[in-house]
Amino acid sequence: MTKSANAPVRHATMRERNLAVVLEHIARHQPVTRARLAELTGFTKTTVSNLVGLLEGAGLVRGGAPVHEGERGRPGVGVSVRGDGAAGLGLEVNVDYLAACVLDLGKRVRYRHVLSTDHRGREPGAVLAALSALAAEAVSAVAAQGLAVAGAAVALPGLLDREEGVVRHAPNLGWTDVPVTGAPGLDLALPTEYDNEANLAALGELWFGGGAGLGDFVHVSGEIGIGAGIVVDGRVFRGAHGFAGELGHLVADPAGPPCSCGGRGCLEQVAGQEAILRAAGLPVAGPGTAPDDPVRTLAGRLDAGDPAARDAVDRAGRALGGALASVVNLIDPDTVVLGGVFSPLAAWIRPPIEAVLAGGSGSLRRGAPPVEVSGLAEGAAVLGAAGLVIERVIADPALLL
Amino acid sequence: MTKSANAPVRHATMRERNLAVVLEHIARHQPVTRARLAELTGFTKTTVSNLVGLLEGAGLVRGGAPVHEGERGRPGVGVSVRGDGAAGLGLEVNVDYLAACVLDLGKRVRYRHVLSTDHRGREPGAVLAALSALAAEAVSAVAAQGLAVAGAAVALPGLLDREEGVVRHAPNLGWTDVPVTGAPGLDLALPTEYDNEANLAALGELWFGGGAGLGDFVHVSGEIGIGAGIVVDGRVFRGAHGFAGELGHLVADPAGPPCSCGGRGCLEQVAGQEAILRAAGLPVAGPGTAPDDPVRTLAGRLDAGDPAARDAVDRAGRALGGALASVVNLIDPDTVVLGGVFSPLAAWIRPPIEAVLAGGSGSLRRGAPPVEVSGLAEGAAVLGAAGLVIERVIADPALLL
Numbered sequence: 001m002t003k004s005a006n007a008p009v010r011h012a013t014m015r016e017r018n019l020a021v022v023l024e025h026i027a028r029h030q031p032v033t034r035a036r037l038a039e040l041t042g043f044t045k046t047t048v049s050n051l052v053g054l055l056e057g058a059g060l061v062r063g064g065a066p067v068h069e070g071e072r073g074r075p076g077v078g079v080s081v082r083g084d085g086a087a088g089l090g091l092e093v094n095v096d097y098l099a100a101c102v103l104d105l106g107k108r109v110r111y112r113h114v115l116s117t118d119h120r121g122r123e124p125g126a127v128l129a130a131l132s133a134l135a136a137e138a139v140s141a142v143a144a145q146g147l148a149v150a151g152a153a154v155a156l157p158g159l160l161d162r163e164e165g166v167v168r169h170a171p172n173l174g175w176t177d178v179p180v181t182g183a184p185g186l187d188l189a190l191p192t193e194y195d196n197e198a199n200l201a202a203l204g205e206l207w208f209g210g211g212a213g214l215g216d217f218v219h220v221s222g223e224i225g226i227g228a229g230i231v232v233d234g235r236v237f238r239g240a241h242g243f244a245g246e247l248g249h250l251v252a253d254p255a256g257p258p259c260s261c262g263g264r265g266c267l268e269q270v271a272g273q274e275a276i277l278r279a280a281g282l283p284v285a286g287p288g289t290a291p292d293d294p295v296r297t298l299a300g301r302l303d304a305g306d307p308a309a310r311d312a313v314d315r316a317g318r319a320l321g322g323a324l325a326s327v328v329n330l331i332d333p334d335t336v337v338l339g340g341v342f343s344p345l346a347a348w349i350r351p352p353i354e355a356v357l358a359g360g361s362g363s364l365r366r367g368a369p370p371v372e373v374s375g376l377a378e379g380a381a382v383l384g385a386a387g388l389v390i391e392r393v394i395a396d397p398a399l400l401l
Numbered sequence: 402m403t404k405s406a407n408a409p410v411r412h413a414t415m416r417e418r419n420l421a422v423v424l425e426h427i428a429r430h431q432p433v434t435r436a437r438l439a440e441l442t443g444f445t446k447t448t449v450s451n452l453v454g455l456l457e458g459a460g461l462v463r464g465g466a467p468v469h470e471g472e473r474g475r476p477g478v479g480v481s482v483r484g485d486g487a488a489g490l491g492l493e494v495n496v497d498y499l500a501a502c503v504l505d506l507g508k509r510v511r512y513r514h515v516l517s518t519d520h521r522g523r524e525p526g527a528v529l530a531a532l533s534a535l536a537a538e539a540v541s542a543v544a545a546q547g548l549a550v551a552g553a554a555v556a557l558p559g560l561l562d563r564e565e566g567v568v569r570h571a572p573n574l575g576w577t578d579v580p581v582t583g584a585p586g587l588d589l590a591l592p593t594e595y596d597n598e599a600n601l602a603a604l605g606e607l608w609f610g611g612g613a614g615l616g617d618f619v620h621v622s623g624e625i626g627i628g629a630g631i632v633v634d635g636r637v638f639r640g641a642h643g644f645a646g647e648l649g650h651l652v653a654d655p656a657g658p659p660c661s662c663g664g665r666g667c668l669e670q671v672a673g674q675e676a677i678l679r680a681a682g683l684p685v686a687g688p689g690t691a692p693d694d695p696v697r698t699l700a701g702r703l704d705a706g707d708p709a710a711r712d713a714v715d716r717a718g719r720a721l722g723g724a725l726a727s728v729v730n731l732i733d734p735d736t737v738v739l740g741g742v743f744s745p746l747a748a749w750i751r752p753p754i755e756a757v758l759a760g761g762s763g764s765l766r767r768g769a770p771p772v773e774v775s776g777l778a779e780g781a782a783v784l785g786a787a788g789l790v791i792e793r794v795i796a797d798p799a800l801l802l
């Protein structure tokens with residue numbers, strides 16, 4: 001399962017393709033009768049019954065729910081996706097936490113775990129071993145619920161070579177050319193793929209947040225680093241080498257502090273979580289604190305009208321607004337979505353963002369795009385990762401037959 | 402012919418689709434035998450012969466060239482696109498010139514005309530009437546060569562609503578909500594479409610310049626304004642509203658001069674043609690000068706080592722490099738191409754661009770993308786416009802039957 005998230009699924013046989021078509025229609029229209037599935041797919045009723053039989057045999061769908069289709073007649077027997085038919089494991093390595101999330105085939109969250117731990121200066125092998133342990137814990141916790149995990153996807157905060165399974169450069173972790181596929185320490189024993197954290201957070205927002213109502217959107221992942229996931233026509237726009245959306249390394253202040261990427265005055269040095277906390281005179285993290293604790297402290301100060309906190313957030317918002325004006329001028333999205341730590345800070349950071357964005361891109365267009373706030377906050381990437389696994393299963397159920 | 406340049410062509414009938422398939426294969430493999438066309442298309446030899454007959458009847462292809470396919474046997478009769486079978490008219494309205502170009506079906510240039518004239522402060526109707534006159538001149542000039550123009554495409558320097566045929570905002574022309582489809586003054590009597598100048602310049606570069614070797618690229622159109630055409634997988638990336646690629650309105654200097662877009666310190670106020678000329682102490686244009694005259698004067702000064710000219714171009718190059726670093730961080734192209742007036746200035750402007758680009762995006766990626774120089778310079782947009790018409794004819798020859 002190392003294929004590209006945007007690549008069309010290649011089915012070895014016609015039957016595999018037809019299974020996928022039927023499962024996708026069941027997922028979209030459930031509960032749905034075999035007769036309606038025949039209409040939707042253009043297959044004969046016999047073909048539909050055979051395919052549904054295979055999916056039932058694999059435990060991916062179940063019949064039983066009575067369905068009234070049309071106005072007259074007896075109810076038919078509806079087929080639905082069986083939530084416990086398979087599960088997807090989402091994992092995330094971020095700078096100051098690890099996260100795991102399991103979704104069932106009905107895309108319900110069945111397990112979540114966030115582990116606060118600072119990874120800067122730690123050996124990649126040790127971090128990946130901790131991730132493996134978290135994954136094993138998740139797999140056994142959902143096994144107790146009767147769920148079998150079909151695959152995993154891992155969100156990582158850096159530039160990835162997804163084909164090779166190598167983290168090329170994750171400046172905030174200090175990782176360069178770290179192999180993750182089959183790496184010592186990482187022993188998932190599951191089909192596993194890897195993607196950039198910002199891309200998976202954008203998919204999380206697409207599938208579990210604002211969804212299709214956002215149109216083409218740019219989702220801003222605010223963590224210690226800042227990334228953007230660009231969604232065009234329901235897909236992540238990746239660029240020629242998979243390195244698109246590096247919003248955090250747009251230059252916010254050419255005279256600003258050096259950045260871990262090797263540049264100077266990058267946006268994340270002004271508007272990243274720790275940059276804001278420092279400017280507000282707050283500790284970036286205490287021993288044993290949960291990852292969102294310092295941000296909660298900051299929100300409390302902002303609420304109380306603390307001038308240093310307000311200035312820090314205002315300055316960050318202006319820098320972010322300037323960078324987003326460049327995004328709008330170059331990429332022209334329908335919507336901008338603030339995620340990660342910017343979600344809980346939205347009440348204070350959104351106004352300066354909107355003010356600068358309106359001046360920097362709105363006058364040309366007569367109106368900048370709306371700036372929405374993600375309800376998923378820092379949970380978006382790990383949800384997107386788990387959702388990606390479920391999408392893979394539905395797009396190619398033959399993998400589980 | 403107002404459909405989107407990226408929209409799939411919709412064919413009313415199977416025969417129309419098949420005609421397009423055959424013509425595309427002839428254009429790509431010419432001269433090519435009917436037997437080989439049958440292999441390439443999967444059609445029977447009879448179907449191929451019928452379709453080629455229709456295309457021959459319409460004057461779009463011709464037979465006759467002997468072709469040796471394989472190692473043995475007699476040569477077959479090859480079919481080729483008939484250059485004089487149809488022609489496409491490209492037109493351009495820019496801030497200080499109008500241009501027309503006619504390509505034949507073999508994409509050879511059969512006519513070119515550039516008219517130097519400053520459009521700022523002129524009524525849109527008067528500008529469009531001048532464009533009409535230029536178009537009529539082009540059509541009659543190629544008619545004398547036996548060429549019939551099948552359609553036109555017009556490049557405009559601003560934000561367009563292409564569906565409605567309205568220029569929403571062209572700040573350098575001072576146009577707001579100017580209808581161009583069926584506008585008084587514009588009487589082309591040809592199927593006509595409209596597109597942003599930067600997008601058509603990028604297509605010009607794709608079809609007549611660096612081509613497929615550029616990979617995914619961003620083409621920078623340097624004129625009085627600055628625009629970018631973003632090409633991904635051989636298509637123009639347009640954004641949600643068709644307003645992507647507005648490179649000239651990235652903020653280069655927040656304390657810089659006001660811009661005609663309503664913003665402040667936009668890149669084109671620092672690195673646009675007139676901004677450079679003014680900073681170099683040169684007149685922006687003299688009465689009756691050709692549009693490239695002031696730039697030629699500037700190149701002469703640069704060549705002679707004039708310090709004011711060198712400083713002006715260095716400052717522009719640094720600003721452009723900074724904006725391009727944002728492009729690379731967000732869009733991740735394989736190649737950056739400098740076009741328009743930056744082509745003749747490349748020897749002096751490319752070094753500062755590369756230096757800033759390397760610092761602003763190269764350290765994260767271990768190497769910024771190469772910065773190439775377009776050989777088409779200011780001619781790219783009008784070539785792209787004419788090329789678009791030829792692409793339309795080849796994609797839907799039934800329009801001419």
